[in-house]
Amino acid sequence: MKKLASDLKHGIMKLRPENADDLWCLSQVIEPGDRVSGVTYRKVKIGDEQSSKSVKKRFFLTIRTEGLSLDGSLRVSGTNELELDDIPKGSHHTISVEAGDAVTIQKEAWPRYQLERVSDSCKETGVVLVCVFDREEAIFALLNKRGHKSLSRISGEVAKKGVDVKARGFYKEIVNALEEYDKRYSPVFIVIASPAFWKEYLRAEIRDEGLKRKLVDATCSSVSEGAISEVLKRPELKKALADQRSAFEARLLDEVLAAISNDMAAYGLEEVRSAVDAGAVSKLVVADRLITGLRAEGRFRELEGVMKRAENRHAEVHIIASDEPVRSLMSLGGVAALLRYRLG
Structure with missing residues (x-):
């Protein structure tokens, strides 16, 4: 990932994904309500009614995100924020982001864990x-x-x-x-x-x-x-x-499992929410598969609130994606927390 520009005071970051991993990263940080700007192509008719023909035209759109999907390319769908020729404001459109395409994301505020995820993707690490x-x-x-x-x-x-x-x-x-x-x-x-x-x-x-x-x-x-x-x-x-992120995530899961054996961990959304609200969490670990599933069900806001409250209480928030750690964490409800002290 290349960071092309950043204005966090106004919640703006311009990025260029370079591979499938970077597209996956963007799919984890772009959320409903975010403003996403990028290039898209649409067929428009030119000429009069008798001799009109359709041509593919390039547009630069800014949309208010409503949904997204990742299947080879990242497709961000939502409503157009700008009044353009051939594309009225408020109409529904999709921006397709592929490796090498620049995309600008604007949020009300960037959570720290999302900034860390982007930073990780921008690091020059090999395979x-x-x-x-x-x-x-x-x-x-x-x-x-x-x-x-x-x-x-x-x-x-x-x-x-x-x-x-x-x-x-x-x-x-x-x-x-x-x-x-x-x-x-x-x-x-x-x-x-x-x-x-x-x-x-x-x-x-x-x-x-x-x-x-x-x-x-x-x-x-x-x-x-x-x-x-x-x-x-x-x-x-x-x-x-x-x-390597995968090694880090494997060690993180080992910490979670060791903490569970010592009654120094909470797992499952209900337990974790209570621990976060008590200010007892030092590290919060979330499976990306849980985030994806809750987004699809329209229930991500609940988990997002827990993650933001944990961050506000100075807990580390980590999203893991490696196959084996994710499987282990999903068996615990998809989310776990390391505790600063035992809860009664």
């Missing part, structure tokens, strides 16, 4: 490639600011004991996949994780020195989707993954 494997199977995933995305899974045919020619052939397949993903995504580093000592055999098959310099070794107990989340928590990766 991380992860490969969890043994001598029979390998899973590849990409870590980014949004979380992790599975890329592929490959299998080999090897003997149950020993490292034979077939095993070496499978390691070469893994290396080929790593080289291909390295070219495609240019990760800042590559995590290779395996049970036991299989990663040593994989390293022996890598000839590319540039690829070797990106490698970070890790250990996992199995080769599965869950192993990706396991790898994120390994101590040897804490420094390497310090800037």
Whole structure:
């Protein structure tokens, strides 16, 4: 994300999303009632009644947001705020925002947690490639600011004991996949994780020195989707993954679960609301899936009020989006709070 201009005194920020993650970020901060300005195209008729034809015309619109959807592009719908030729004020229109498009957002006030989310998206952080494997199977995933995305899974045919020619052939397949993903995504580093000592055999098959310099070794107990989340928590990766949002969110959920076991957490909207109103919350953690669901049901204002009151009482507010932490948090009601003190 690129921040092109900012005037927070008047609630204005101009941004340019650069990829799908940035579009997702915008979908989380744009809300009903916000004024959104951007370019759109509409078909208009030109000429007289007898020789008229439709042409696509470019317009710069400012709309009062009523709804939005994200499906490849971010579609913000609402009512036109300006009187324009061919587009009357108050008419309903949609601005479609794609990667590379500039968009201006104006709010009554920007909550701190939304400013932090935009700031995170504007940071220059790269992606991380992860490969969890043994001598029979390998899973590849990409870590980014949004979380992790599975890329592929490959299998080999090897003997149950020993490292034979077939095993070496499978390691070469893994290396080929790593080289291909390295070219495609240019990760800042590559995590290779395996049970036991299989990663040593994989390293022996890598000839590319540039690829070797990106490698970070890790250990996992199995080769599965869950192993990706396991790898994120390994101590040897804490420094390497310090800037990765997914690792941060995994640790945040660990804090929540530890606090629950010590009666120092509240979870579920009712419990969390009471804790916030009591001024007992130090950190508020919300699943993006809960926000999306409540928005679709027209009930987000209730949760938003809790988040704003928590912020006003100097609590940290975090919205998490990584798959595994979100699943864990959704099982607790989608929202949890770390407490400053136990509630009676």
